[in-house]
Amino acid sequence: MTSRNDLLPEMRRQLLDGDTLERLLAGRLEPDDAPPGYAEVARVLRAAAARFDPADLGHEAEHVAAARMLITQRSPASGRFDRRSQRMRSKGYRLKVVGLVVLGTLLGTSGLAAAGVLPDTAQDMLSYVLDRVGISVPWGDHPDSSGESSEHPSRSREQIPEIATTTDFTGVGKGAEISSIASGGMSQAGEHGSAEQGTAEHGTAEHGSAGHGSAGHGSAEHGPDVAPVSTPNTGGTSTADAASGGHSEAGTDIADERSNGRSAAGSGNGSGPPSQPTSHGSPH
Amino acid sequence: MSDDEFEARLVAARESSGWALTALYRALYPRIVAYLRALEPADADDLASDTWLDVVRGLLRFRGDEHGLRAWAFTIARRRVTDLRRERARNHIVPTPPDVLAEAGGVGDAEQEAFASLESDWAFALITSSLPRDQAEVVLLSLLGDLSAKEVARIVGKRPGRVQVLQHRALRRLAHVLDTQGVKR
Numbered sequence: 001m002t003s004r005n006d007l008l009p010e011m012r013r014q015l016l017d018g019d020t021l022e023r024l025l026a027g028r029l030e031p032d033d034a035p036p037g038y039a040e041v042a043r044v045l046r047a048a049a050a051r052f053d054p055a056d057l058g059h060e061a062e063h064v065a066a067a068r069m070l071i072t073q074r075s076p077a078s079g080r081f082d083r084r085s086q087r088m089r090s091k092g093y094r095l096k097v098v099g100l101v102v103l104g105t106l107l108g109t110s111g112l113a114a115a116g117v118l119p120d121t122a123q124d125m126l127s128y129v130l131d132r133v134g135i136s137v138p139w140g141d142h143p144d145s146s147g148e149s150s151e152h153p154s155r156s157r158e159q160i161p162e163i164a165t166t167t168d169f170t171g172v173g174k175g176a177e178i179s180s181i182a183s184g185g186m187s188q189a190g191e192h193g194s195a196e197q198g199t200a201e202h203g204t205a206e207h208g209s210a211g212h213g214s215a216g217h218g219s220a221e222h223g224p225d226v227a228p229v230s231t232p233n234t235g236g237t238s239t240a241d242a243a244s245g246g247h248s249e250a251g252t253d254i255a256d257e258r259s260n261g262r263s264a265a266g267s268g269n270g271s272g273p274p275s276q277p278t279s280h281g282s283p284h
Numbered sequence: 285m286s287d288d289e290f291e292a293r294l295v296a297a298r299e300s301s302g303w304a305l306t307a308l309y310r311a312l313y314p315r316i317v318a319y320l321r322a323l324e325p326a327d328a329d330d331l332a333s334d335t336w337l338d339v340v341r342g343l344l345r346f347r348g349d350e351h352g353l354r355a356w357a358f359t360i361a362r363r364r365v366t367d368l369r370r371e372r373a374r375n376h377i378v379p380t381p382p383d384v385l386a387e388a389g390g391v392g393d394a395e396q397e398a399f400a401s402l403e404s405d406w407a408f409a410l411i412t413s414s415l416p417r418d419q420a421e422v423v424l425l426s427l428l429g430d431l432s433a434k435e436v437a438r439i440v441g442k443r444p445g446r447v448q449v450l451q452h453r454a455l456r457r458l459a460h461v462l463d464t465q466g467v468k469r
Contacts, residue, residue: 016452022433025426025451040462041455047407049427056314063313063333064305067340071300
């Protein structure tokens with residue numbers, strides 16, 4: 001009779017049960033306890049399971065340190081801070097902040113420019129820039145460079161009828177005031193052409209009649225301040241016009257027009273004797 | 285180690301305790317690197333490092349016992365291997381086997397050669413060289429992770445019955461090689 005050991009190894013190998021299979025695969029089965037045909041397999045698997053290479057733990061310190069750092073960064077306590085700091089450090093966040101600052105500055109400056117409250121230089125610059133993109137904002141005021149305020153002419157011209165119809169000024173003084181306002185301050189009419197002065201220096205008060213405004217300096221005897229027209233002449237109007245670049249005459253016309261002729265009437269009064277302050281300012 | 289001891293170690297490790305992390309490292313890392321060395325010898329160390337850091341990252345959300353932690357670590361390791369192989373396939377990279385490098389004088393030294401002569405290395409070499417890849421993998425996972433067929437099945441994405449069949453075939457093949465081909469150490 002054939003014994004079990006006489007069988008071919010392949011034939012002797014039986015199907016392993018689940019428990020034996022697991023113990024064998026875990027390297028926990030002794031070769032002597034292994035099923036027939038699996039003794040060498042058990043020995044190989046035990047050897048493999050016992051494999052331990054000290055070199056495999058050679059980087060233990062680095063790996064543990066890296067693990068500690070990872071856990072510290074990811075712990076719930078530090079999570080909020082880390083997320084916030086990362087967000088603050090991120091390039092996108094910084095760009096957003098810069099963009100908001102620039103946008104805020106642009107909007108704020110444009111608003112100030114629209115209100116016209118910026119310094120003149122900045123106002124002009126922004127007006128120019130915004131005008132290029134189709135936005136109209138006021139230009140800056142330059143009283144020094146233009147010699148007059150931008151508000152002055154219109155405001156003054158509105159005052160002309162009032163001045164012409166009151167008796168605050170009379171005669172030459174009224175004409176000088178109106179001429180001065182109409183010419184934007186360029187005319188000095190009446191300064192030297194008052195009725196009294198006209199009488200004393202130029203013979204007649206007509207030379208410095210108010211309303212037409214006399215050329216303030218009257219004659220060459222006044223030194224370097226020579227009138228741009230020959231003096232004395234019959235019309236202070238011409239002198240005032242020449243001195244004011246035509247504004248004087250225009251102012252006179254405006255005064256007449258807006259005062260319904262009362263300005264001319266006032267001028268007539270100014271032409272009369274200075275000792276007769278009549279009712280030249282009264283209407284009709 | 286009892287479940288309570290493991291739980292205490294896990295809690296300490298989550299709080300960045302050095303001793304707990306060291307204990308986990310020693311329990312996991314040599315097994316993982318051995319498994320990876322059998323599958324991807326050239327990249328085993330890098331893969332093992334990545335796997336360890338992935339394990340650490342997931343410690344806060346891990347729930348289970350020591351056995352479960354080991355199975356989970358091997359799952360991560362295998363995913364790393366899969367990712368590596370996909371990347372190689374995309375980039376058409378063919379890794380150079382370590383024995384080729386050793387023959388070229390790249391890594392050989394007296395100490396390493398001494399280790400190579402050890403029985404465990406010989407056993408590993410026999411398993412990886414004589415078995416098909418899928419059979420070798422289920423054997424190594426069972427052997428190094430001390431995992432059941434069910435756990436191995438979960439890791440490799442196969443049914444437990446299929447894994448048991450692979451394990452049986454692997455052991456029969458090993459026995460056949462040892463008996464009939466006279467492979468001895």
